[in-house]
Amino acid sequence: MKIFDFSANVVDRIVSELRDAEKFIRIAIFQLHNKDVSKALNEKLKEGVTVEVFTLPYDSINEDIRVEVTKLFKNLEENGAKLYFCRWNVGDPERTSTAVGRWYSFHGKFVVTEKCAIALSANFTQYSELDALIIFKNEKDKIKEYNKKFDELIDLYIRETSGYITPFDCRGRNFIMGLMSEASEFVYLSTESFTDLNFSKFLMKIRSRGLDIRILSGATSMDFTDRMQNMLRELLANDVKIRTTEKDIHAKLIITDKHVAITSVNLNKINLGFKKTNQYWRENTESISICSDPKILSQAKNQYLNIFNDSIDIENILAEKIENLVGSMFTSTFGLRSRKEVKKLFAQLIIRKEIQVKKFVLGIGKMTDKLMKYFNRNMVEKNDFFLSLILYHLSERKHDFDQLNEKLSILNTEINLSGLLELLLNENFIEKADDFYKIKLDKLF
16 A cells, blocks of 8 residues: 655654554664654664664754754664664765755665655654655565665665765666656656756756646745746746745655656755766765556645645745845935835836746747758758747737838848748748738647
């Protein structure tokens, strides 16, 4: 039996499963601070249940809670728990708020007992966050698989070996992109952090196939540098729907019409992985669990959409970031003061106009691409660009000669509009009715 949950109650569900264990509990987790989890583990230890925890060293814990959390671990150890600390340090944490002083490689999250295997995106902290899990209950093959993965972590990081191998069965970036590329209807993503520019380009590419793409990302983790804000505008211009939640979100979740993936992978460079050289790949140690059960797919889709539809459009967040600029413009340029609601409305207008411009640029690019494929050429010439502009304007509505001439006059260059229109008529891209030119959609689309 499989159970899916995307909510703020994920850790409570896990505690319930831990309390149901009778033989063993094995936990691989980035952080373990939660007192309810610790209490459940201690209770099980006193009942004779074997408890093993694979996690990061104490210096990965924030200083303000390090002493308290260390005591929790010491108590577990005194009661008989086996603790395995992954000490493989891969550098300094340049921008992550969850690593302290050192940047340890392991970021995975899963649990296995003799009764269930659990794939999750949650850390066991004291904070209530939106997270996700799949519980594989009484599925012997899954339990065996997760036990094997736990043993692999011990072999890779704890036991003496002659050398390290990359701690993956696959490269995270390639695997996740491959999973999403299989989708034929929709891709729904949840992530705490989204900063990878190459991944955003990949999303725009698969969006061109007509997929419904939606992203939920936590506002507190959102990077609002100019580069990231531009990335979000580009995605919105490509009709990728992006929202954020008032409640902290931690879930790393991929839902398509074919698969559900519970992962520990944020959509940033070190989590997804990247090439250091032609031969070497760098990436955090992450966990990915895939489920293709139709019932779970349906539950995951419905729960995701319920949360997404109740969330905040990222356009509103982008507009908030420029409200002060609007106020400054009124004051410094015109000597005017402005109400909060005026700043808000003006900022929203600016964001929507910016996205419209990006949509315009994208539309011209798509039209040019279709035209070049028709002519079987890769080099775009000046007249090809003019043809694309004409077709783009005609795709919006019919125009007469003077209207098209006015639209193209913005380029301030010599254009043989009559010759271009004749070419398009001869190629059957457009037709003329009375004085108006209309695009023939079936020709290009």
